[in-house]
Amino acid sequence: MLQCTPTGWLEASYQISEDGRPLAILKPAAWREAATLTLDGADYRLYRRGWRGPFVLEHNGATLAEARKPSAWRDQFEISIAGERLSLRRESPWRYGWRLERDGQPIGVLRSTGFWKRTIEAELPEQLPLAVRLFVLWLTLLVKRRDEITVIAAS
Numbered sequence: 001m002l003q004c005t006p007t008g009w010l011e012a013s014y015q016i017s018e019d020g021r022p023l024a025i026l027k028p029a030a031w032r033e034a035a036t037l038t039l040d041g042a043d044y045r046l047y048r049r050g051w052r053g054p055f056v057l058e059h060n061g062a063t064l065a066e067a068r069k070p071s072a073w074r075d076q077f078e079i080s081i082a083g084e085r086l087s088l089r090r091e092s093p094w095r096y097g098w099r100l101e102r103d104g105q106p107i108g109v110l111r112s113t114g115f116w117k118r119t120i121e122a123e124l125p126e127q128l129p130l131a132v133r134l135f136v137l138w139l140t141l142l143v144k145r146r147d148e149i150t151v152i153a154a155s
Helices: 130-155
Strands: 003-007 013-019 019-029 032-041 042-048 055-059 062-068 077-080 083-092 097-102 105-112 120-123
Touching: 003 130, 013 130, 019 130, 032 130, 042 130, 055 130, 062 130, 077 130, 083 130, 105 130, 120 130
Parallel strands: none
Antiparallel strands: 003 013, 003 120, 013 019, 019 032, 032 042, 042 055, 055 062, 062 077, 077 083, 083 097, 097 105, 105 120
C-alpha cells in the first residue's frame, strides 16, 4: 500500500512511501496544475497541457500516461496508459475517497487515513508502473487542492 504524507504543515511537498519505505518525493507547483515527481533519482513531469487539455505524466520527453476530465462538474478522470483505458472516480463529494476502475470494475482505491490526518493511502494494482500509480495519486491531490481553495475563497 502506498502512503502519501505532506512533508510539513506549511509545505506543499509530499513523501510517498510503501509499507514505511520511502519511494519518491512529489513537489506540486505553486501556481499551476503541475508537479515534479522524483522517483529512483529520476525526475518526472506531471502537468496539464493547456487550459482544458489533458493531464500528462512525462519522463525524458516521452508521455507515459494522459488523463482527461470528461466533465468540469464531476470529479472523474479517464486515464490512458499505453493503449489501456482506466477511470478514476470520486466515491463521494463529502469525503476523500476515490475508486480506480477498468471496464467499470474497481481495481484500486485511494482514501484519507482520517479526518484530521493529511495522509492518503492508495491500494493500486502493482501491474501499473509505479510512476503511473503516483500519477493517479497526483490527480486526486489536484482535486483536493481545488476543494481547499474553494473553501478558503468562500470564507
